[in-house]
Amino acid sequence: MxxxxxxxxxxxxxxxxxxxxxxxxxxxxxxxxxxxxxxxxxxxxxxxxxxxxxxxxxxxxxxxxxxxxxxxxxxxxxxxxxxxxxxxxPADALWNGYRQRLEAESDAETVTYSLWVDWFEDHTTSDTAFAEVLGRDIERVVADRSEPLIRRARRVLECSGPVRWAVKEPTYRTAMRIPALHHAVFRGLLTSFHDLYGDLEPVAALALLDQLDLPTNTQHRAELHHVLTAGHRNHYRSSGAWETAVRSCF
Known part of the structure; x- marks a missing residue:
């Protein structure tokens, strides 16, 4: 294609x-x-x-x-x-174009960057965009588990930080049924905290983080756990919280 x-x-x-x-x-x-x-x-x-x-x-x-x-x-x-x-x-042509390239074996950095800055950071479009590229398909991803669908899910989850928590959290929970997507969910949680427009609910995000099967040495896992436990929602709205977490976890 x-x-x-x-x-x-x-x-x-x-x-x-x-x-x-x-x-x-x-x-x-x-x-x-x-x-x-x-x-x-x-x-x-x-x-x-x-x-x-x-x-x-x-x-x-x-x-x-x-x-x-x-x-x-x-x-x-x-x-x-x-x-x-x-x-x-036309929605079909637009989102099929994104989905096909998110599923392809070739590098998709340009496509995921576009999703992040053009569609996900704009809250007039992020709900629809997230639903089109993953939210509506996540049950099919879990049932099918084909490499292209897993690849699409991983790429979308990793750049989904700006999407509203209420929109993406059910998709995160469903994606966790696939072990191969646990690290992508973690990256989604991490960017949800660090992105300027990132969105999360600390208690719910912490519950998801604690259920992820990740290597014990996963970079920034301990720091993310620390800031979520303290109730922080976003790096830019909690000045110094991440730096305090880094010192505490050192």
């Missing part, structure tokens, strides 16, 4: 006069100037949503451009298009 979408995007770029060379990309306008993937993304990603095709096809082309360039700016333009006067984008 990703390869086909990427090749479609490559053909689309060629129609815009942009082709890949050994050291980067060149355009018909300035054939002697080698462009980086980031420069191509900044110059052309928005143009995808001006194409005279259906919105779902625009989304598919944009994700193909992401596959080809692996640049965050492409995902940023997807978010902007969804929030534009012509938006929202």
């Amino acid at each position: 990703e390869k086909r979408a990427g090749e479609a995007a490559r053909r689309w770029l060629a129609d815009q006069g942009v082709i890949q060379v050994r050291d980067g990309w060149v355009s018909d306008e300035k054939p002697d100037v080698v462009l980086t993937a980031g420069q191509v993304a900044h110059s052309y990603a928005a143009d995808v949503f001006a194409e005279d095709v259906g919105a779902a096809d625009q989304v598919q082309l944009a994700f193909g451009l992401l596959d080809l360039l692996d640049e965050y700016w492409v995902t940023y333009e997807i978010r902007i298009a969804d929030d534009s006067e012509e938006g929202p984008l």
Whole structure:
């Protein structure tokens, strides 16, 4: 899927006069100037949503451009298009695009970063985004336990810190039925405390933390246990709490 979408995007770029060379990309306008993937993304990603095709096809082309360039700016333009006067984008095309790439074996750092900063940190979109990429599927993940679904769940859990606690906590509890996801739940709890927009309930989070089967030397587990026991909700709203925990656990 990703390869086909990427090749479609490559053909689309060629129609815009942009082709890949050994050291980067060149355009018909300035054939002697080698462009980086980031420069191509900044110059052309928005143009995808001006194409005279259906919105779902625009989304598919944009994700193909992401596959080809692996640049965050492409995902940023997807978010902007969804929030534009012509938006929202078709939900099936949008979230299928995210789910497919979260399940893929290839690196998904750009996709998870986009989820984190563009969708999860914005509380007007985080509930829906989290539900679409994992919340509605978590029971299927537990029942199926296929590698792609486990991979998607792990990636989403690890970047889910900004999602409202009431939304993500049931998913955390269900995910804990899969031992392979325990560390991802831990990372979710840790970022829920440390992220500027992170959200958790200390008592409930501590109960989950105590049920996780983690190596005894798991980094920051003791410190997280300390701050949750003390009732702290967020690093930035409890000045000095983490530093005190580090000293206490040293």
